[in-house]
Amino acid sequence: MxxxxxxxxxxxxxxxxxxxxxxxxxxxxxxxxxxxxxxxxxxxxxxxxxxxxxxxxxxxxxxxxxxxxxxxxxxxxxxxxxxxxxxxxxxxxxxxxxxxxxxxxxxxxxxxxxxxxxxxxxxxxxxxxxxKGYAYPAAGDVYFDVSKDPDYGKLCNRDPEQLEAGSRIEVSDRKRNPGDFALWKGAKPSEPKEAIWESPWGPGxxxxxxxxxxxxxxxxxxxxxxxxxxxxxxxxxxxxxxxxxxxxxxxxxxxxxxxxxxxxxxxxxxxxxxxxxxxxxxxLQRHSPETVRFLLLSTHYRSPIEYSEDRLTEVAKSLQSFYRFFELYERATGESFYNIQQVECDQFPIGRPPDQITGMPDLESGSPGGEFMSCMADDFNTGAAIGIMFSTLSKLHYLGSLLKLDSNPSPYAVADIKNKTRILRTMANILGLFWAPPAKAALGGDDKLVAGLMQLLIDLRGNLRTEAKGAAKDNPLKPALFAQTDLIRKRLAELGVTLEDRPAGTTWRVG
RNA sequence: GGCCUCGUCGCCAAGUGGUAAGGCAACGGUUUGCAAAACCGUUAUUCCCCGGUUCGAAUCCGGGCGAGGCCUCCA
Missing domain, CATH: 3.40.50.620 (HUPs)
Known part of the structure; x- marks a missing residue:
């Protein structure tokens, strides 16, 4: 298309x-x-x-x-x-x-x-x-004469004659027609001089x-x-x-x-x-810039968007699954999602219509999805495009499960996910999303000391877990040790920190 | 009064003639020591109402009802 x-x-x-x-x-x-x-x-x-x-x-x-x-x-x-x-x-x-x-x-x-x-x-x-006769000076002002422009009103389907019916138009005996509008406004005595310029029709x-x-x-x-x-x-x-x-x-x-x-x-x-x-x-004290941008793009640009805190919270929630994937990606590949090179489009010459951009509706091809491009080609339908982006995310997550990215990924698996994630990166670039990692900063998460202390806590808890898991079934110490690990996780949750135990180790995040 | 939009699942939202994307929420299941995250599955025979056109309509036409924008400054 x-x-x-x-x-x-x-x-x-x-x-x-x-x-x-x-x-x-x-x-x-x-x-x-x-x-x-x-x-x-x-x-x-x-x-x-x-x-x-x-x-x-x-x-x-x-x-x-x-x-x-x-x-x-x-x-x-x-x-x-x-x-x-x-x-x-x-x-x-x-x-x-x-x-x-x-x-x-x-x-x-x-x-x-x-x-x-x-x-x-x-x-x-x-x-x-x-x-050219389209405008006339009048007592220091200059007005555009709408009656001289035969197709005046064509953009909004307005009839200049009917503008007279609207009583809200500024009344001025300087105007020839009620719909005439000011091109130049003569200065009034009360106005500051830095807002006044000289002109052939006087200051204004x-x-x-x-x-x-x-x-x-x-x-x-x-x-x-x-x-x-x-x-x-x-x-x-x-x-x-x-x-x-x-x-x-x-x-x-x-x-x-x-x-x-x-x-x-x-x-x-x-x-x-x-x-x-x-x-x-x-x-922006309450919501990330990314959440705001995502909200603005989640509906078609010609539709009204309702602002509400609940809505923003919901959008923020839906962004989490992207962030979870980016983290998975980084754990598995050792590279940041934010540094991925997009799939280039320069094989498509200037003016070449998007319907000729073929291949790629799924993750098997190397260029960004035809579906996504079709949405954008249809009057910049970002709402639908975001839908495709979510589906793409799902496919990547699914692939991540199949490839066991979180436990023991093979070199092939890593290469595969790297290649296919480029499509998501490209979609995000086109929408201007995911330009920088979400800040852990809210609770000092970017702080070196905090990071160090968190790692210390995770290591100690890890020791407890290892011991608990190794303990025999009937060992009374087993439940007691697990109770301790759970307590640490619970107390951190109360502070707004989430711990996630994964095959390759425990990770933490704010939120 | 004139001009112009819009009304799709509990909420948000695509779809504008060929038989209802996606997100949030909810409910099952897999996984996990338990969680979290992720995965699998379920959730609108129906698109504000009533007529009409059509083989076929959420999509087109007519009429209702409801919400909003512009006609004054406004992104």
Missing amino acids: ALQVYSTLTRKKEPFHKQPGETVTMYVCGPTVYKPSHIGHMVGPVIFDTVKRYLTYLGYKVTWVINITDVDDKLIKRAAELNTTVPALAERMTADYFDCLKKLNVTGIDHFPKATEHIGGMIEMITRLIE RPGWHIECSVMASKLLGDTLDIHGGGLDLQFPHHENELAQSESATGKEFARFWMHNGLLKMGTAKMAGSVGNVVNIADL
Whole structure:
């Protein structure tokens, strides 16, 4: 099956048709940096990071841009509240955003343009729009005239005439039509001077939508292959971006509009405006970044995801079986799962559709499963792909049992499991999962002293076990010795440490 | 009022015309000194309801009922 991508513009899946050339250009709307990031802000980045990983695996080069909106009403207001400047606040919140991305293993973003660094380009585009008759200045502001754009509303199926019916649109006698939106906002007396720029229409700052149009074309060209963002940005933000850009350039703005579903808190979406946000920094106190990323990828990207502690706990539980396998793998092979080389895909030339990637639905072939690749080719169906990954894990565990990896593996068995585990490693790489071993750190598990003490305890308990197992059946010491070994295990469990007695020796872990 | 989604096992979730993936939970069994982990097996004749199209529908169409998003800032 060749790669199919759902297009918001046509409301259906379409064969992925990029522009000529090997590079895929992708633009995703980023945050307004006035508050620390909440989990909802990470949905898009995690999804599009996975999209990039998959496309890269197929052999495309992907250039991905996320913008940083560092000037806007909310920033001005918030900076005043905190008695700081807009640039200082923006810088701090941008750093927070970057930190969150890094923690969730979102590594593929190539450029983070800032709105304030592209004011000149915005003035140019606004000027061009005025010259072409799509925009008009009005008392220090500049507005886009929606009545001049014949296909305005095509992205969201909006009729400009009906926009008048909606009474929530900002009323302004400067606008010619109710649906007109600001390209440039004249400065108000109360606004700080670091948020004011000179322009042909007087001092002010850009409207919200224009920055994306300008930065996208500046960095990626007039036509994007993929434009992404949250579902809540469809209207008016993306509709207006599209109208501006296509009016200014006369070219198609984006081949594919992809919109991710929103994170919900109970039944309502999580958003600053609703006041039900969960900060990422807080969240990561309770759950690993991997758990969070896994949750975000476990459902289809266009569906809403409900955030809940229970859900995260459940996901964390399901990850355990992967970790158990990684440990088994390391015991058996002496090598870390995290260092495995993925199965390369470079035998598949650029643009070659995934249906030509053959072989491999099971563990017998050396390339990552056709089933997995088919799921990803079907509009990046990560939920189904994760299902395949679980099945693959099961097969590997089963193989591990057959090969007796935990007691006396033959060199053949070790070689076999090493070879087949590469498939799992490859799937994980495409989804951006299992990038680093889970920390034992919670209880000091990474500490050398703790590790030493644990080994001491395990050795002493091992002596007791050996003695108990060697004792005759009717020896009264036998149950007493076992009682001691069980007590040690029980007391450690109370501390959150699990002991596991295996043929080759006892292992321990936190959790 | 307009536009747009969604409703699949106790919970989460794939599947969008060919006879219900996967995870969590639960219950049997193997293994283990006992555990833990792992393995094997069981768990939706049925996909919110009612009609229709079809040889065939969870999937398409019509009508209900229910939940949500956008139309104002929002990832």
